[in-house]
Structures are given as C-alpha cells and as structure tokens.
Amino acid sequence: MLNMYLQELHKITLLTPEEEKALWKAYKDEGDMDSRRRLIEQYQPLVFKETMRWHIRQDLFPDAVQEGTLGLIEAVEHFDYRRHVAFSLYAVHRIRGEIVDYLNREGSRAAVSLDEQDEHGVSLRDSLPDGSEDLADRTGRQLLFERVSHMLARLPEKEQIVVESVYLQDKQQKHIARELAVSLPYVYRLQKRGIRRVRGMLSRFIHDSKRER
Helix, strand or coil: HHHHHHHHHHHHCCCHHHHHHHHHHHHHHHHHHHHHHHHHHHEEEEEEEHHHCCCCCCCHHHHHHHHHHHHHHHHCCCCCCCCHCCCCHHHHHHHHHCCCHHHHCCHHHHCCCCEEEEECCCCHHHHCCCCCCCHHHHHHHHHHHHHHHHHHCCCCCHHHHHHHHHHHCCHHHHHHHHCHHHHHHHHHHHHHHHHHHHHHHHHHHHHHHHHHH
C-alpha cells in the first residue's frame, strides 16, 4: 500500500506560483470544486512528509496518512489566499494536529518520538494540545496575526514582497534578489525598511488599543 501511495505521489506535477494562485481564486471566489481537488492533490506530499517525520509504526501509517489528509482538506477549505501566507506553513499545523489526534485515539503515542524535532526546532510534544491555554489569549494572538497581515498589505510593493518572502515563505534573501532582479544589499534594505514600517504601525495599533480600554 505504501508503494502504491508513493507511485501516486510521483505522478503529481508541481504547479507554478501563478497556476496555484489561479486555482485558489477559482476555488475561493467562484466555488470551482475541480480547483479544490487539484489543490488537495498538489499538497498531498506534505501529508506524507509530515507522517514520515515522526517514524510512525508501519501498521499505523496508512491510517495516519488518511487522518493527515483530513487536516489538509480542512486547511484548503479554511485558507485565505489573500493574506499572502504560504499555504504549506498554514497547513502543516492542521495536518500534524489530525495525526496527533489519531494517535491519541489509538493510544499509540509510543509509536512516535515525542521529542524529535522538525526542521524548525518544533517537537511533536510541542504540537500536542495544551489544556491550560486560555481561549482569550489564543483569540488575541489570532487577532494580532490578522492585524499584522493587514499591515503587511499596506507596505510598498517591493517591501511587502521581501518581508513576506523572508518571514512567511521562509525564502533566502539571495533567492528573492534573483526573483526581483535586484542586488542583495537592496533586498536587505527593503527588508529593514519594511520591518521598521510594520513596527511603527504595530506600535500605533497597540497604543490606540490601550486608549480604548
């Protein structure tokens, strides 16, 4: 079954950024379900990668992949492409959460290494739900994230591209310079100016919020 799954993954043709954006617009703005299907297929390797990372026992692997796919589907359905956040960064948390929930239900946490870290230094233990987390705090963080997203949209075009590419899409500055056809020092200047503007807008937002209390 695993070999069949790998064979299917090899059939997937990667989309260009322009093609993917067109699919998001078709699905979100026009309700095109074929675009939804293609987006799910495009990111199916992300489910496999996340499932493989935690060395799940072979007998649990197929079901873990299915549960991770449910997380991927939910991510596709809830994702807002207008926020300019890389979908892979958004989706991986839902995928991981579904896999963890499945292992919880099966009583099989021992099947994985809870302290093994991914490439971002996040362990599966860190991904487990924290019952002590306050809902108001979580909501506040979400509102702050949304506010920062709006602030990024107000930056000059090139500053926005650089800041989002570095901090949301995890791109290296040298690759951004190549894509924009500008020098590397200029990319660093754009990044510095963009961050300075966001900090200024964030400071004003926090100040205004305190005045309203």
